[in-house]
Amino acid sequence: MDARRLELTSFGLDGLALVTRAIGEPGAGEVRLRLEAASLNRRDLLLVEGVYNPKQALPVVPCSDGAGVVEAVGPGVTRVAVGDRVALHFFTGWISGEPTSDKLATALGGPGGDGTLTTRMIVSAEAVVKLPEAIDVATAATLPCAALTAWSAIVELGRVKPGDTVLIQGTGGVSLFALQFAVQAGAKAIGLTSSEERAAAMRRLGASAVVNYRETPKWANAVRDLADGRLDLVVDVGGAETLDQSVRCVRPGGTVALIGVLSGNFATFNLSLSVMRQVRLQGVTCGDREAFEAMLRAIAVRPIDPVIDRRFPLDDARAAFERMKANAHVGKILIDLSETT
Ligand SMILES: NC(=O)c1ccc[n+]([C@@H]2O[C@H](COP(=O)([O-])OP(=O)(O)OC[C@H]3O[C@@H](n4cnc5c(N)ncnc54)[C@H](OP(=O)(O)O)[C@@H]3O)[C@@H](O)[C@H]2O)c1
Numbered sequence: 001m002d003a004r005r006l007e008l009t010s011f012g013l014d015g016l017a018l019v020t021r022a023i024g025e026p027g028a029g030e031v032r033l034r035l036e037a038a039s040l041n042r043r044d045l046l047l048v049e050g051v052y053n054p055k056q057a058l059p060v061v062p063c064s065d066g067a068g069v070v071e072a073v074g075p076g077v078t079r080v081a082v083g084d085r086v087a088l089h090f091f092t093g094w095i096s097g098e099p100t101s102d103k104l105a106t107a108l109g110g111p112g113g114d115g116t117l118t119t120r121m122i123v124s125a126e127a128v129v130k131l132p133e134a135i136d137v138a139t140a141a142t143l144p145c146a147a148l149t150a151w152s153a154i155v156e157l158g159r160v161k162p163g164d165t166v167l168i169q170g171t172g173g174v175s176l177f178a179l180q181f182a183v184q185a186g187a188k189a190i191g192l193t194s195s196e197e198r199a200a201a202m203r204r205l206g207a208s209a210v211v212n213y214r215e216t217p218k219w220a221n222a223v224r225d226l227a228d229g230r231l232d233l234v235v236d237v238g239g240a241e242t243l244d245q246s247v248r249c250v251r252p253g254g255t256v257a258l259i260g261v262l263s264g265n266f267a268t269f270n271l272s273l274s275v276m277r278q279v280r281l282q283g284v285t286c287g288d289r290e291a292f293e294a295m296l297r298a299i300a301v302r303p304i305d306p307v308i309d310r311r312f313p314l315d316d317a318r319a320a321f322e323r324m325k326a327n328a329h330v331g332k333i334l335i336d337l338s339e340t341t
Pocket of ligand 1 (some may be wrong): 286327
């Protein structure tokens, strides 16, 4: 049996090569999946460019997110059966509890081994979660990294309550899921984005007001006013360029969820404001499998709309990375794997 897959053989988009590899039977505790769809996250682009981890062993199959069907199970597997529809879990070794260095070293499509840009893969049965009936495979392929990160920021760590006010930065994968989870939690969501078209997308998903950070580069006051001085949580994906303003606009005792570092890794921000207003800085790194399963149950009851920017066939996956690199996308970029099996 064969798998068609995209391997990163050297850093850079030119290092991506479509290859066919023989794939065997799953061993004890393993499953073989026939993947139908994968999706890109920013870290996948950073991995390809050698920025995420310059020491990443190559070749590696990029991407953590994917979903499909269990095609074969190895001895001793009881979690899933042949024919089950499943999604991959991002940190294959983080099942529950507090994060540890060992658990965090298991991210698929990187330190945890080959990822999901492949038509078939063999993984530990512990690395997959069964999909509820109500969730289709394409939706599921968008969820493992971006949606679970958003869920952790809004629900698990952010503990957003009805009546809270949340600031969502950007219209990428994580941000549009965070916006939807915040609205579902009964919060007022304020958006921050770079264009009127993107602001309209945020309003369609339930943002009550949107600030354009190109027109208003110092947006902290505007956001604080829109929140009537009571901004409970900021979903910060900008990092270096946004953290100072995030700290300025959040209420005393509020939380800044540190999710991304799109504008740089080292920030200068007002420490006194954080200390004297007792602001909580909460790093977020995806989540554990129990949280993933809780999120899937929640989505099955109250569906969300994974904003799918564009679909690419596996043969054209390079163009998908180029689209992300150009910041041309809104929401998730999907790779269709079913056509090529
Ligand atoms: N910690 C985690 O567990 C985790 C998980 C997933 C992702 N991340 C990180 O979160 C960030 C977003 O990931 P993603 O996959 O959602 O990326 P993405 O889909 O590529 O989205 C990026 C979006 O962020 C906005 N943006 C770009 N530069 C910005 C800046 N300087 N300041 C503010 N906003 C900016 C843009 O939207 P607008 O034009 O609308 O502003 C852009 O489309 C990345 O840094 C990624 O590495 C972290």
